[in-house]
Amino acid sequence: VVSVLKALPKESLSPEEVFKVLENYVLGDMDPYSGRMWGHIYNAGLDDLLDVARRAYLMFMDKTMLDFTTYPSILKMENDVVSITASLMNGDENVVGNFTYGGTESIMLAVKAARDLFRKKKGNATPEIILPSTAHPAFYKSAEFLGLRVVRTGVDPETFKADVDDVSEAIGKNTAIIVGSAPNYPFGVVDDIKGFGELAIDHDLWLHVDACLGGFVLPFFKKLGEKVPDFDFSVDGVSSISADLHKYGYAPRGASVILHRNKDLRINHIFVKASWPGYPLVNTAVLSTRSAGTLAASWAVLHYLGEQGYVRLAEKILRVKKRLMKELPSLGFKILGEPESGIMAFTSENVNVFRLSSLMTSKGWYVQAQPGSKLLNFPKSLHLTITPNHERVIDSFLQDLSSAMLEIQKTGKTEMNIEEVMKSLGLYESELGDLSGKLDSLLSILDLSEGETPGDMVVINELIHIMPPEMVELVFRSIINDILFKPTRV
Numbered sequence: 001v002v003s004v005l006k007a008l009p010k011e012s013l014s015p016e017e018v019f020k021v022l023e024n025y026v027l028g029d030m031d032p033y034s035g036r037m038w039g040h041i042y043n044a045g046l047d048d049l050l051d052v053a054r055r056a057y058l059m060f061m062d063k064t065m066l067d068f069t070t071y072p073s074i075l076k077m078e079n080d081v082v083s084i085t086a087s088l089m090n091g092d093e094n095v096v097g098n099f100t101y102g103g104t105e106s107i108m109l110a111v112k113a114a115r116d117l118f119r120k121k122k123g124n125a126t127p128e129i130i131l132p133s134t135a136h137p138a139f140y141k142s143a144e145f146l147g148l149r150v151v152r153t154g155v156d157p158e159t160f161k162a163d164v165d166d167v168s169e170a171i172g173k174n175t176a177i178i179v180g181s182a183p184n185y186p187f188g189v190v191d192d193i194k195g196f197g198e199l200a201i202d203h204d205l206w207l208h209v210d211a212c213l214g215g216f217v218l219p220f221f222k223k224l225g226e227k228v229p230d231f232d233f234s235v236d237g238v239s240s241i242s243a244d245l246h247k248y249g250y251a252p253r254g255a256s257v258i259l260h261r262n263k264d265l266r267i268n269h270i271f272v273k274a275s276w277p278g279y280p281l282v283n284t285a286v287l288s289t290r291s292a293g294t295l296a297a298s299w300a301v302l303h304y305l306g307e308q309g310y311v312r313l314a315e316k317i318l319r320v321k322k323r324l325m326k327e328l329p330s331l332g333f334k335i336l337g338e339p340e341s342g343i344m345a346f347t348s349e350n351v352n353v354f355r356l357s358s359l360m361t362s363k364g365w366y367v368q369a370q371p372g373s374k375l376l377n378f379p380k381s382l383h384l385t386i387t388p389n390h391e392r393v394i395d396s397f398l399q400d401l402s403s404a405m406l407e408i409q410k411t412g413k414t415e416m417n418i419e420e421v422m423k424s425l426g427l428y429e430s431e432l433g434d435l436s437g438k439l440d441s442l443l444s445i446l447d448l449s450e451g452e453t454p455g456d457m458v459v460i461n462e463l464i465h466i467m468p469p470e471m472v473e474l475v476f477r478s479i480i481n482d483i484l485f486k487p488t489r490v
Ligand SMILES: Cc1ncc(COP(=O)(O)O)c(C=O)c1O
Pocket: 101, 102, 103, 104, 105, 136, 138, 181, 183, 184, 185, 210, 212, 213, 244, 256
């Protein structure tokens, strides 16, 4: 049988037929509103809030943010949202910014602005970006897209905060930008932004604070008396901040803000093109045409919740967090570092945490495994993004976690010896460039099917932990390119 690409249906489908298929597609999905996912969803657990966001989204779904001369409402909403975010970040009246479709986009604009400022000062040398190892991959992606050289620095193995001395030593004549996280994604701890600020001032460098995760939750934790290190424009030397509305801002996906301390910095990220026959194209973001739906929903959510609403939601997160901080150690787990945010990671010396994550999946939970890296000395761990919606499920979560742990301990150690598997495939010895011959045998033990989301991740996570990261990157590129993202065939 010759397989062909799935094509448009010859005849139109009815709405019922369309949704029948989609409803069939989602059967294998988790429900993002269930509270059972501890990652990839920031749910306030408020149906009324979702209604407000959806109404605003639909109202603006077909209005474009491409051209600010088209819809006056869009410029107004963007300026409102930026202003509210700047005020949360303790900005003064000089702070400016723009709405973007996500953290990566905000970060890319900051890196682009820093690069172009560097070029104005230093000409054609290759600019460098210094990244503590906990910095989000969006910075590597930005460096790759924008032609910066990455200089990696370390983090403290106990606190998981960026080592400021290490950054200080890494600063050179071509350093264009240094980066701190508030907090970092893997461990939820906030870097020493004051320390970074001093370096930025001493060396006249761009300092970006990645508050994608913390921007809309840390200010409210602070209000509730939690110990949160200063991380925003109150710290001298901070040039730009990214803060994601689609995370703890509780806006729908496709919503973030990039802030600059002043317009002289921001001008470097703006794109304008007049030398073509069409209208002058002006972009304040990476993307051009995009729905104003997520901006409108962000505007609506910010106003509907207000400070009072965000504080109340932050209280819920803190209550769940305190339960976890108390119960996880009593179940024998170790919490990594001292998370100051709504994010935490934990590990275990008694059970394989990848097996635990997989068992929790079979119990209907999503607990993200963080493979870490043996070579880079990053521990294996499990990640929890705590949201207000977790308050109603925390008891059953802890119960299931505890019984999953007992189940694993009862069945004993049945792990496949991954190092042996690697050796038998000759992967340990293989050079990075010489992986092609071994890729097939490697893929054969991973149990992957074309065009389908991988099932059990235990072996994959073990491999990621043990293989050199460069090799993991190579293998993943190939898996993505050759196996998973394949046009549907019928
Ligand atoms: C700390 C941090 N920075 C940046 C990003 C990138 O954000 P996005 O996925 O919205 O592009 C994330 C995403 O999880 C993050 O946790």
